[in-house]
Amino acid sequence: MTPDIRIRLLTPADAGALIRLAEVDNLFDEDPAVEPSGPLTYDAATSFLGDPSVLFWLAEANGEMLGFLHCCIQRRRNAGPWAELLLMEMGTHAQWRRLGIGRSMILAMEEWMRHRGIEEVWVPANLYATGFYEKCGFAKDEGEILVKALG
Numbered sequence: 001m002t003p004d005i006r007i008r009l010l011t012p013a014d015a016g017a018l019i020r021l022a023e024v025d026n027l028f029d030e031d032p033a034v035e036p037s038g039p040l041t042y043d044a045a046t047s048f049l050g051d052p053s054v055l056f057w058l059a060e061a062n063g064e065m066l067g068f069l070h071c072c073i074q075r076r077r078n079a080g081p082w083a084e085l086l087l088m089e090m091g092t093h094a095q096w097r098r099l100g101i102g103r104s105m106i107l108a109m110e111e112w113m114r115h116r117g118i119e120e121v122w123v124p125a126n127l128y129a130t131g132f133y134e135k136c137g138f139a140k141d142e143g144e145i146l147v148k149a150l151g
Protein backbone atom coordinates (compact mmCIF):
# COMPACT_ATOMS: atom_id res chain seq x y z
CA MET A 1 0.00 0.00 0.00
CA THR A 2 1.25 3.48 -0.80
CA PRO A 3 1.78 5.44 2.43
CA ASP A 4 -0.28 8.57 1.88
CA ILE A 5 -3.17 7.31 -0.23
CA ARG A 6 -6.39 9.25 0.24
CA ILE A 7 -9.82 8.00 -0.81
CA ARG A 8 -12.57 10.59 -1.04
CA LEU A 9 -16.14 10.75 -2.25
CA LEU A 10 -16.35 13.34 -5.01
CA THR A 11 -18.89 16.21 -5.04
CA PRO A 12 -19.91 18.51 -7.93
CA ALA A 13 -17.01 20.77 -6.88
CA ASP A 14 -14.67 17.99 -8.04
CA ALA A 15 -15.76 18.17 -11.69
CA GLY A 16 -12.17 18.99 -12.67
CA ALA A 17 -10.94 15.66 -11.28
CA LEU A 18 -13.57 13.75 -13.26
CA ILE A 19 -12.61 15.64 -16.43
CA ARG A 20 -8.92 14.79 -15.88
CA LEU A 21 -9.81 11.15 -15.25
CA ALA A 22 -11.78 10.94 -18.52
CA GLU A 23 -8.60 11.90 -20.40
CA VAL A 24 -6.66 8.92 -19.02
CA ASP A 25 -9.30 6.41 -17.96
CA ASN A 26 -7.89 3.81 -20.37
CA LEU A 27 -5.08 3.38 -17.82
CA PHE A 28 -7.69 2.10 -15.36
CA ASP A 29 -9.09 -0.43 -17.81
CA GLU A 30 -8.30 -4.13 -18.01
CA ASP A 31 -6.50 -3.28 -21.28
CA PRO A 32 -4.77 0.13 -20.93
CA ALA A 33 -4.07 0.09 -24.70
CA VAL A 34 -7.70 1.06 -25.43
CA GLU A 35 -8.60 4.70 -26.08
CA PRO A 36 -9.69 6.92 -23.17
CA SER A 37 -13.44 7.50 -22.97
CA GLY A 38 -13.00 11.03 -24.32
CA PRO A 39 -13.38 14.66 -23.30
CA LEU A 40 -16.03 15.43 -20.71
CA THR A 41 -17.60 18.87 -20.48
CA TYR A 42 -17.67 20.73 -17.19
CA ASP A 43 -21.48 20.69 -17.23
CA ALA A 44 -21.59 16.93 -17.82
CA ALA A 45 -19.12 16.27 -15.00
CA THR A 46 -20.97 18.57 -12.58
CA SER A 47 -24.32 17.05 -13.46
CA PHE A 48 -22.98 13.50 -12.99
CA LEU A 49 -21.43 14.25 -9.59
CA GLY A 50 -24.54 16.16 -8.50
CA ASP A 51 -26.84 13.23 -9.20
CA PRO A 52 -28.05 11.96 -5.80
CA SER A 53 -27.95 8.35 -7.02
CA VAL A 54 -24.25 8.58 -7.96
CA LEU A 55 -21.38 7.67 -5.63
CA PHE A 56 -17.89 8.21 -6.99
CA TRP A 57 -14.78 7.59 -4.91
CA LEU A 58 -11.34 8.64 -6.07
CA ALA A 59 -8.09 7.26 -4.65
CA GLU A 60 -5.14 9.66 -4.87
CA ALA A 61 -1.60 10.01 -3.60
CA ASN A 62 0.56 13.10 -4.05
CA GLY A 63 -1.97 14.56 -6.49
CA GLU A 64 -1.90 11.45 -8.70
CA MET A 65 -5.10 9.54 -9.45
CA LEU A 66 -4.60 5.89 -8.48
CA GLY A 67 -8.08 4.45 -8.58
CA PHE A 68 -11.79 5.09 -8.78
CA LEU A 69 -14.99 3.36 -7.76
CA HIS A 70 -18.41 4.28 -9.13
CA CYS A 71 -21.64 3.02 -7.57
CA CYS A 72 -25.30 3.68 -8.13
CA ILE A 73 -27.76 3.88 -5.21
CA GLN A 74 -30.67 1.64 -6.09
CA ARG A 75 -33.90 2.14 -4.08
CA ARG A 76 -35.65 -1.02 -2.97
CA ARG A 77 -39.41 -1.39 -3.34
CA ASN A 78 -40.04 -3.80 -0.47
CA ALA A 79 -39.49 -4.09 3.30
CA GLY A 80 -35.95 -4.07 4.63
CA PRO A 81 -33.07 -1.72 3.87
CA TRP A 82 -34.14 1.33 1.88
CA ALA A 83 -31.58 0.77 -0.87
CA GLU A 84 -28.77 -1.38 -2.18
CA LEU A 85 -25.71 -0.44 -4.20
CA LEU A 86 -24.85 -1.39 -7.73
CA LEU A 87 -21.11 -1.25 -8.28
CA MET A 88 -21.02 0.10 -11.83
CA GLU A 89 -17.32 0.43 -12.46
CA MET A 90 -14.00 0.54 -10.72
CA GLY A 91 -10.38 0.59 -11.71
CA THR A 92 -6.89 0.88 -10.29
CA HIS A 93 -4.22 2.57 -12.40
CA ALA A 94 -2.36 -0.18 -14.28
CA GLN A 95 0.93 0.75 -12.58
CA TRP A 96 -0.59 0.57 -9.11
CA ARG A 97 -2.42 -2.76 -9.16
CA ARG A 98 -2.04 -5.49 -6.52
CA LEU A 99 -1.04 -2.97 -3.87
CA GLY A 100 -4.30 -2.96 -1.96
CA ILE A 101 -5.84 0.14 -3.57
CA GLY A 102 -8.88 -1.69 -4.97
CA ARG A 103 -9.58 -3.31 -1.61
CA SER A 104 -9.21 0.05 0.16
CA MET A 105 -11.80 1.58 -2.16
CA ILE A 106 -14.17 -1.32 -1.49
CA LEU A 107 -13.67 -0.76 2.28
CA ALA A 108 -14.48 2.95 1.85
CA MET A 109 -17.68 1.96 0.04
CA GLU A 110 -18.57 -0.53 2.79
CA GLU A 111 -18.04 2.10 5.50
CA TRP A 112 -20.38 4.42 3.60
CA MET A 113 -22.97 1.58 3.37
CA ARG A 114 -22.77 0.77 7.09
CA HIS A 115 -23.41 4.38 8.07
CA ARG A 116 -26.55 4.44 5.91
CA GLY A 117 -28.11 1.07 6.69
CA ILE A 118 -27.38 -0.42 3.27
CA GLU A 119 -26.61 -4.13 3.46
CA GLU A 120 -25.99 -5.31 -0.09
CA VAL A 121 -23.86 -4.36 -3.06
CA TRP A 122 -24.04 -6.01 -6.46
CA VAL A 123 -21.45 -6.00 -9.21
CA PRO A 124 -21.72 -7.15 -12.82
CA ALA A 125 -18.07 -8.25 -12.85
CA ASN A 126 -15.89 -8.94 -15.83
CA LEU A 127 -13.99 -12.24 -15.74
CA TYR A 128 -10.66 -10.47 -15.21
CA ALA A 129 -11.87 -8.97 -11.94
CA THR A 130 -13.91 -11.86 -10.50
CA GLY A 131 -11.03 -13.13 -8.35
CA PHE A 132 -10.51 -9.65 -6.94
CA TYR A 133 -14.15 -9.34 -5.93
CA GLU A 134 -14.09 -12.79 -4.33
CA LYS A 135 -11.04 -11.73 -2.30
CA CYS A 136 -13.10 -8.76 -1.16
CA GLY A 137 -15.92 -11.02 0.06
CA PHE A 138 -18.28 -11.01 -2.93
CA ALA A 139 -19.90 -14.33 -3.89
CA LYS A 140 -21.47 -15.55 -7.11
CA ASP A 141 -25.26 -15.34 -7.20
CA GLU A 142 -27.60 -17.47 -9.24
CA GLY A 143 -28.73 -16.20 -12.62
CA GLU A 144 -26.92 -14.30 -15.32
CA ILE A 145 -26.55 -10.67 -16.24
CA LEU A 146 -27.98 -9.84 -19.66
CA VAL A 147 -27.69 -6.64 -21.61
CA LYS A 148 -29.53 -5.22 -24.62
CA ALA A 149 -28.12 -2.42 -26.74
CA LEU A 150 -30.72 -0.59 -28.83
CA GLY A 151 -29.30 -0.51 -32.33
Ligand SMILES: CC(C)(COP(=O)(O)OP(=O)(O)OC[C@H]1O[C@@H](n2cnc3c(N)ncnc32)[C@H](O)[C@@H]1OP(=O)(O)O)[C@@H](O)C(=O)NCCC(=O)NCCS
Pocket: 028, 029, 030, 031, 089, 090, 091, 092, 093, 096, 097, 098, 099, 100, 101, 102, 103, 104, 124, 125, 126, 128, 129, 130, 131, 132, 133, 135, 136
Ligand atom coordinates in the same frame (compact mmCIF):
# COMPACT_ATOMS: atom_id res chain seq x y z
C1 LIG B 1 -9.80 -5.42 -10.47
C2 LIG B 1 -8.92 -4.25 -9.95
C3 LIG B 1 -9.83 -3.04 -9.66
C4 LIG B 1 -8.22 -4.70 -8.66
O1 LIG B 1 -7.57 -3.58 -8.09
P1 LIG B 1 -6.21 -3.73 -7.24
O2 LIG B 1 -5.94 -2.38 -6.66
O3 LIG B 1 -5.16 -4.34 -8.07
O4 LIG B 1 -6.66 -4.76 -6.12
P2 LIG B 1 -5.98 -5.04 -4.68
O5 LIG B 1 -4.52 -4.84 -4.79
O6 LIG B 1 -6.69 -4.27 -3.63
O7 LIG B 1 -6.28 -6.60 -4.52
C5 LIG B 1 -7.01 -7.17 -3.42
C6 LIG B 1 -6.84 -8.68 -3.49
O8 LIG B 1 -7.38 -9.15 -4.73
C7 LIG B 1 -6.36 -9.82 -5.48
N1 LIG B 1 -6.55 -9.46 -6.90
C8 LIG B 1 -6.40 -8.24 -7.45
N2 LIG B 1 -6.71 -8.28 -8.76
C9 LIG B 1 -7.04 -9.56 -9.03
C10 LIG B 1 -7.44 -10.21 -10.21
N3 LIG B 1 -7.55 -9.55 -11.38
N4 LIG B 1 -7.71 -11.55 -10.14
C11 LIG B 1 -7.60 -12.21 -8.97
N5 LIG B 1 -7.23 -11.62 -7.80
C12 LIG B 1 -6.95 -10.31 -7.85
C13 LIG B 1 -5.06 -9.28 -4.94
O9 LIG B 1 -3.99 -10.18 -5.16
C14 LIG B 1 -5.38 -9.12 -3.47
O10 LIG B 1 -5.34 -10.39 -2.84
P3 LIG B 1 -4.66 -10.59 -1.37
O11 LIG B 1 -5.55 -9.86 -0.44
O12 LIG B 1 -4.66 -12.06 -1.17
O13 LIG B 1 -3.31 -9.97 -1.45
C15 LIG B 1 -7.80 -3.88 -10.97
O14 LIG B 1 -7.13 -5.03 -11.40
C16 LIG B 1 -8.30 -3.15 -12.21
O15 LIG B 1 -8.39 -1.93 -12.23
N6 LIG B 1 -8.64 -3.90 -13.28
C17 LIG B 1 -9.04 -3.29 -14.54
C18 LIG B 1 -10.44 -2.76 -14.49
C19 LIG B 1 -11.42 -3.81 -14.02
O16 LIG B 1 -11.37 -4.97 -14.37
N7 LIG B 1 -12.37 -3.34 -13.18
C20 LIG B 1 -13.45 -4.15 -12.69
C21 LIG B 1 -14.61 -4.03 -13.62
S1 LIG B 1 -15.96 -5.09 -13.16
